[in-house]
Amino acid sequence: MTTLLNGKELSEELKQKMKIEVDELKEKGLTPHLTVILVGDNPASKSYVRGKEKACAVTGISSNLIELPDDTTEEELLSIIDEQNNDDSVHGILVQLPLPDQMDEQKIIHAISPAKDVDGFHPINVGKMMTGEDTFIPCTPYGILTMLQSKDISLEGKHAVIIGRSNIVGKPIGLLLLQENATVTYTHSRTKNLQEITKQADILIVAMGRAHAINADYIKKDAVVIDVGINRKDDGKLTGDVDFENAKEKASFITPVPRGVGPMTITMLLKNTIKAAKGLNHVER
């Protein structure tokens, strides 16, 4: 029997709980605030940013969007980040990625105060996560872990195989699963005999960015399959890196795309913003 890991449904539940917490904070005079910065007019980025603003509104988190033209200089963006860093009413700062070519993404990420880095991308926060310290966990990996925990899927001693090694998904989800006592294998585009390795996975995390690259042949019977892919088809619809219809018969749990990991990513951003407002990620710089 296959169980659907419905990220959309879980997100709605979590947002209801967060709304209660946000209401309580507001009563005490603290309104969590997220600033989202969007450079350029990438349609996908625009749509994600709208999703983030809507989710903030539903939860009672205040947010503002700073939209900058495509030809914004790095210096201009850095000065805007500096303003937000120094504004005490702003608790979280998110700079939507990818950035235009004239910007050094790493330099921009470094400029965001680690205490406001609700994406968990700043090297200080990455380092804290690596050593198991309390910090902002990057939203997509945090969402995946929350989905697994919501179904009491045990990770202890399980073989987790990750396909993909990006800084925002692959690498951090491996670290989190390791922290939960899983045995972790990283695979990627240069991996030899990929299928041999993925067939050993109790938990398979697919974040490779290639539509329907993974089907039942890559999956061990009753494995948990998490699809992080978001690929837009010619008809405009979204689809994952996993061939869902083919894979679902073999998996014990599987996430759909859409309505799987995507909504959870946004929900965890809200969670990190509340944490930032409560001042729970103290960092010296």
Ligand SMILES: Nc1nc(=O)c2c([nH]1)NC[C@@H]1CN(c3ccc(C(=O)N[C@@H](CCC(=O)O)C(=O)O)cc3)C=[N+]21
């Ligand atoms: N600084 C930064 N932080 C991010 O967290 C970040 C980013 N940059 N750049 C791009 C990626 C991608 N990402 C998604 C968020 C929500 C959905 C999502 O809600 N997806 C819906 C469908 C949405 C739709 O229909 O377009 C779903 O899967 O059901 C997807 C992808 C956040 N990212």
